[in-house]
Amino acid sequence: MNLDENISKIIAKYVMGEITEEDSDILQEWLSDSYNRLLFKKIINPKHIAKELTQLEKIDSEKAYRKFKSKVSKRINIKEVLGYAAAILLPILGLLSLFLFIKDDYNPGIAENIDFDNQNISIVTGDGKLHKLSGNDTLVNTSNSNVVVENKNIRYKALTKKESLKPVYNTINIPAGGKYKLELSDKTIVHLNSATTFKYPVAFVGNNRNVQLISGEAFFEVTKSKKPFILNFGVNKIKVLGTKFNVKSYKTEDKEQITLEEGSISLNNSKNEIQLYPNQQAIISKNNLSIEIESVDAPIYSSWRTGFLNYKEEKLSTILNDFQRQYNVMVFYQNPEVKNKKLSISMDTNKSITQILKAIEATGDVKFKINNSNIIVLKK
Amino acid sequence: MKYTPLFLDKIKKGDQESFEKLYNDLFPSLVLFAKKYVDDDNLSEDIVQEIFMKFWNNVSSINIRISIKSYLYMAVRNNAINYLNQKAILTEKLNKHISYEMTSSDEYKILSQDVYHQVHNAIKSLPQKSQEVIRMSMNELSIAEIQEELNLSKNTIKTHKRRAYAMLREKLKSIF
Incomplete structure (x- = not known):
């Protein structure tokens, strides 16, 4: 509000x-x-x-402002002093931090290069093996026994202290047209949208809860804990204690979108750090890492979980990219200039794709031709 | 004070004078606003100070599409709730956790604070004597009490009061 x-x-x-x-x-x-x-x-x-x-x-605001200014300038002075000392201190600090922080340092690893099976939901376990998630009998992790696979969702139970010394990471891949629900060992729930790859530890170890959205869209319901929950995506990090938020970060898109429903999150990349509050949305441009904040009705942006897609003044190409993922189709443009047409539309993806394409045709300048699982976009 | 996009642009470019104006204008109201959550004078000032610090450090890189005022009120509110929740975690009283969801009581706090903020500003821009009279009459003091306090005649006070309100009307016209 x-x-x-x-x-x-x-x-x-x-x-x-x-x-x-x-x-x-x-x-x-x-x-x-x-x-x-x-x-x-x-x-x-x-x-x-x-x-x-x-x-x-x-309330004496002038006095407070003087205090404020002295704090700001102190910070600058410290920076200057550090500048001189840096030449000597940094190598030492660097070595020290290696020892101090090596345990908590999150390493995204090599999962990005794995060829996933694009028909089935699948998981790559810590030992590098690929498992398909079909049926209820799949044993997902060989080295850990805390996995429960149920229909359309997976649950990880917390490990006892003895077992949890080193984090073991799993990477899950949801193909186009699929959706999945994951419960992490801290009971945090992650809803994964179509064409999404997500990496997480089978049990959280250390002082932080590190996970990574490699590409795709996910809605997080993070449980409250003293350990911060850190989501890595692209070059960005989101740090929270307990919140509900949606992140859309597809490798194929030129922007990333974070929408906060509940709680508060701090978002940072190498260039900016911001705080986000409920019903605010941050849009990160991948080109220059700038962040824009807007007020939105947050639940709209996570309604994909129930099959609803909502767009406000969105580029046609962005909308149709979502389509490719939701319906597992390919979109081709006869005339590329229509890609930038802006459109506001709400739709229910439980309906057939032809119904929805007709609705888009009714709003304006484009026509669609459907050919098996290919959609051709024509100018009207 | 009216915050135009141009004003925000100036602050974004690092104009300290504009920032100081914003700070002096909103600091007292934001502190009282924070106090409605945390009920502590010093803590409220710290919270607002921290919000201004973050705002000043990051303003150049963020694009605020809502008004600066709304943004700062929301930031202060959420920081105050953060504080209360951290306290709840530390004392393990997790059941006392407060949701960040906006409630009607938040709505009341923000709206009333902004009303009082504007009334306060309008009064502040009046000449000293008129300000005193207005404040006292706002405090529901009778003319007799004001007379005693300021050692002025009955008619002088009436004139001041009338003049104060008339000037206030003028001021408000120009502000609004």
Whole structure:
């Protein structure tokens, strides 16, 4: 929710005894809501006003600003001092950190080069073996016995302390057209969308909970713990304690999208660090690593879990890229310039693809030709 | 104060003067706002200080599409909740965990804070004597009490009060 500054202005005017007729109309309409009436009564209570104004008077912002400035400049000075010392200290620190941090350092490893079977959901275990997840009887991990495979989801039980010295990573691949639910050993739930590759330890070891979204889209319901949950994707990291959020980071797309539903997360790449709050969305451009923050209705962006896709002013090519993954089809453009046409549309992917393509045709400038599992985009 | 996109651009380019204006304008209101969550003066100031620090350090690289004010209110709120939740984790009172979901009480806190912020600003821009009279009448003091306190005649106070309100009206016209 954002502050409705228009309404607060009008109420302030009302409090000061200066309200125009036009404002009065707007206020009347706002007050037609019984909840707003309640807010209004509380706000204009003279006792509240008097108390607030007296307290506001007492806060010395100039003094606080001086404190602020000294903190900022101190930081700069430390940087300068460090600059001189760096030449001597860094090699030593580098060696030290090798010993100190080697355990927690997350290494994405080589899973990216594995050829996954693109028809079935499959897992590569720590020993490099590929397992297909068909039926209930697949033994996923040979060196660990904490795996429970159920229909359409996998669960990892927490290990006892003795067993968990070194992290063993598994990598799961969801082919186009598939979806899957994973429960990690800390009971964090990861919903994986079509054409997604995700790497995680069979049990969390050390001070952090490190996982990696290699490519794709996933919705996380992270359980609360003192150990931070760290999601690596692309060159970015997201650090949380306990939250619900959606990340879309396909290798084939030029931007990455993080949408926060609950809690708060800190997001950083080599260039920027930001804090994200509920119903905010960060869009990272892969070209320059810039981050844009927008207010959104967050649940819309995770509704793919139930088959709903929603787009607001989105490029046709982005929408159709999602299609390729959801329906396992290939899209070809007769005229590439239509790729950049912007479109707002909501759809239910439980419906057939022909129904949905018809809906898109109805909105504007394109036509589709379907040929087996190939879709050809034509200009109208 | 009105925050135009141009104003934000200036801050993004590192204009300290604009940032100082923003800071002085919003600091007191944000502190009182934080206090409504954590109920501690010093902690509230620390929380707001930290938010301004983060804002100043990162503003050049983030694109804020909501208003600066909304952004800062939300940031302060979430930091306050972070604090309360950390405290709950430390004392192992996890059942006391507070959700980050916006509730109607958050809505009330933000809206009322912004109303008081604007009223306060309008009063601040008046001449000293008028400010005093207004504050006292806001405090529901009778004219007699104000008279006693300021050692002024009844009519002078009435004139001040009238003048104060008239000027306030003018100010508000120009602000709004």
